[in-house]
Amino acid sequence: MNRKLYILYFLAFCWLLYTCSPGKTDEVTPAPEPYTLDLPSYFPKPVYNFENNPLTMEGIALGRRLFYDPRLSKDSTVSCGFCHQQFAAFSHFDHPLSHGVENRTGTRTVPTMFNVIWQQNFMWDGGVNHLDIQPLTPFTDPNEMGETLENIINKVQGNATYRKMFKAAYGTDQVTTERLFKALSQFMATVNSFTTKYDSVINHIGNVSFTYEEETGYEVFKAKCASCHKEPLFTDFSYRNNGIPYNTFLDDVGRMRITNNTGDYMKFKVPTLRNIMKSPPYMHDGRFYDIFQVFNHYNSGIEQSATVDPLVKNGLNLSGIDQRNLYFFLRTLTDEDLVNNQDLKELIIND
């Protein structure tokens, strides 16, 4: 037999053996397992383009670990989850202004963080234009995590668990800004809220109905709140001046800083009302601790200025009964699945 042919046969035989032998994968990284989000049909199409960052179990797991890792901050005290607490619908419970490293304090309240895949722009002033670039702000802001990207990448690259997780998610253990940020996006993309009493009632799920107060409150909401807090996301993602008086100490003029346009003076992003009862305090600077203070503001606290929104300019004229019913309706927007979801729970990281 021709020697060359013999070798070829032998190699082919080896190939057969190799492909048939069990347990051969000890050095091969299996491809990450795709993850499909189950999204409600009555929501709009997500803004986020998953084609550029397909969700995988491994990517989401990596993102979750990064989200809860305080070592990504300058002094290892502040993680993303430090300010975005699950039990507070991923806002910072009871804190009017955001907290950061070295006892620093920011100038705005921590917004809730869910349903982000439907958001085009981020931050109270909409200054950040993509979910995948959003982590740059809290990472590097001296009042938040105060760390440089370079240091963060080095810390993550230096950790054996992360190297394993990067390999599982991306095929190699190389840590880059893009991989890191996209893993965070993957985790954040799974933080969604659409299982509330409101959703059940609207979609006739499980024979649930509003109480009389809730039903009446819903009517008040539709008449006086819904044009800005648009269903089903309970925000239209616009920037508006809701008449909140300017705070001289914080000197925050809102979206005007981003657009350089005086027409945007004191305009802030309309926040969602989903999980509103889980996420006090309220307003961009957390000045109201109680939802009834918010009702009072819309009744009689509007500060008149050239940019104040016409919809609230003359007050909302909410009667005592209106306020009470509205309160009961807003309670139906609480998503217990979100605040108790074990897959989103804080991880204790000790390696």
Place this chain on the structure above:
Amino acid sequence: MKKCLQSYATLFILLLSVACNNDSDTKPGAATGTIQLSMFHVFNGTALRLNDTQYQNNSGEGLSITTFKYYLSNFKLKYSDGSEERLPGDYFLVDESVSASKQLILSDVKAGKITSIAFLVGVDSARNNSGVQSGALDPVHGMFWSWNSGYIMAKLEGQSDAANTPDHTFALHIGGFQGTYSVLHEIVLPVNTVQLNAQQEVKITLSADVAKWFDGTRPISLQVTSTVHVPGETAYGVYQNYSKMFSILSVSE
């Protein structure tokens, strides 16, 4: 034994894949060459030195330069037959302190008689809206605004006694990709007809004169303008100035 089998098998697969991929790399019928662009930084005609050299701007202010960085992208070549060739995939971050960054390779350039070379100083609007990216566009390079998304297209930092800031530092961070004050406008440099042949390389040396940042449509005095950190009218003025900083020093076929 298993290890041994595995390595044989791997070899086999490797041989197979080499055999299969043999001719997939070459583009059929494309006559292309390479342009090597060398960036040469000067201040009023003399070679730029960071940190320890004193310069004077047109407002008579003494200054030294500590950082000089800018993006080049969206190269476009024009040919004597009137045709144009866009090279949309190339993004370069030129940094005076990194000598390798001043040698730009434009590959797969259509062969022909080149009459002009055009580019953006900065990163096009699409990439400013695309979230996190890698390579030259990685935000780790400190050329991306975190609070108001968008690339810093060009950055000049230094010290000047004229600057009314702590430590007399000045920082001109120029960007803005939308609206009236967008700093994204094509810069066109005519070339004295250069022949690029297939499989060949042409070397073009571009000079960038930092002094132009202070001089031009909108003269910049560091006493008045020592810090630019936002897109807008002032940034646009500085852009108008530096848009005139490039010139072709030499071309060698």
